[in-house]
Amino acid sequence: MAVDLLLGLQWGDEGKGKIVDVLTKNYDIIARFQGGPNAGHTLEFDGIKHVLRTIPSGIFHNKSVNVIGNGVVIDPVVFVKELEGLKPFNIDYKSKLLISRKAHLILPTHRLLDAASEAAKGKAKIGSTLKGIGPTYMDKTGRNGIRVGDIEMDGWKEKYRALADKHESLIYFYKVDIQYDLDEMEKEFFEAIEILKSLKFIDSEEYLRDAIKKGKSILAEGAQGSLLDIDFGTYPYVTSSNTTAAGACTGLGIAPTMIKEVYGIFKAYTTRVGSGPFPTELLDDVGAKMAKIGNEFGAVTGRPRRCGWLDLVALKYTCAINGVTQLMMMKSDVLSGFDSLKICTAYNYKGDIIKHLPYTIEEEYVTPIYTEMKGWKQDLTKMSDTAQFPQELNDYIHFLEKELEIAIKIISVGPDRTQTILR
Ligand code: GDP
Ligand code: IMO
């Protein structure tokens, strides 16, 4: 048995939560490998919508176990709210949700530092979700972090105090006006820590290795998207973890040789929340129409998502970085009703026509070059079989498959679990 991997190929919000939920029936274990509560993974079924932040998207299935891996950063306060959201569904999370001792904790002062850092950047801000992600990963790589396993040990509160005090002096150093009541934040934090402690902590690398030996199947769930990867994304407008395939190895302790399928998820168009370059962005009525039909508002912050045409230059790059073996196209229904559809197939980069992602894709250097295709009018949301697809949609799919040289195995035609068509 092996590990399959599912990750976003764009700037996040591709629909990872929905597809993990759909695929969970095929797996014994679902394991989140990076990111934290900056993620908002939406699942819809039986007329109810759920947004998960740190908890893997397999949690609503009785059969599977859900693991929060060492690569994830956990905010106990957000996590406890997530658990409360699960209560009406009678989920036995004490046995079905396991947490790596090596996962790092987001402290209240990490959130404050995130806010101070962004405020100090002014116009150059990253557009962070302000969940403390950057500062927590900085403390991880700086070897100062506090991990889940620490809260089982004596003396961790002294370590906490020293770190929080250091953070407070750093906040002062930013010289920005950030109002906060740390006593109140810490009260909430330590209460949440007690609830967190009632869950099962594991040495997840050991647990997963053992599971593989026993023939269990594992689906690794990514957060964010490949273009937000700390190394390969549109730096510095990225998140602070490796969102790409390699992040699953380091974020779970899984050997690369164990990985079999790499499912790459993309929207039939492109969206981005926060700052940073976006060559195919549409600042006109067409973009506004996509945002409206696609209900493009961030699941975490509620911010409007920027919308634009599909960018095959970027998609080819992320397929290659991740070694994608199967593609899944999401939100195809949103493109119904456009007379024509554009697909970016190359860039004009400083006067040269190129087909690879250059060092920078800032607007002043890059102009997208498009292929135009005929749109379709039919509503896809009630379709259940590819035989019902309009010819123009088939043409769109075939064009992408030819360019990307990877099969598109799932077409999603709506937010609900059932609106998923296999090819
Ligand atoms: P994730 O972060 O990758 O899990 O994606 P998000 O949940 O942040 O954003 C995806 C949004 O699109 C959610 O509101 C989903 O309910 C919705 N969604 C997912 N697939 C489809 C689809 O095929 N069509 C439509 N219209 N909405 C979808
Ligand atoms: P999911 O898992 C979309 C973006 C933020 C910002 C940048 C850095 O739901 O796809 P951070 O809070 O990490 O410091 O923000 O990354 N971002 C996301 N955009 N989906 C996400 O997660 C995101 N997580 C972070 O908007 O531009």
Ligand code: MG
């Ligand atoms: Mg999301």
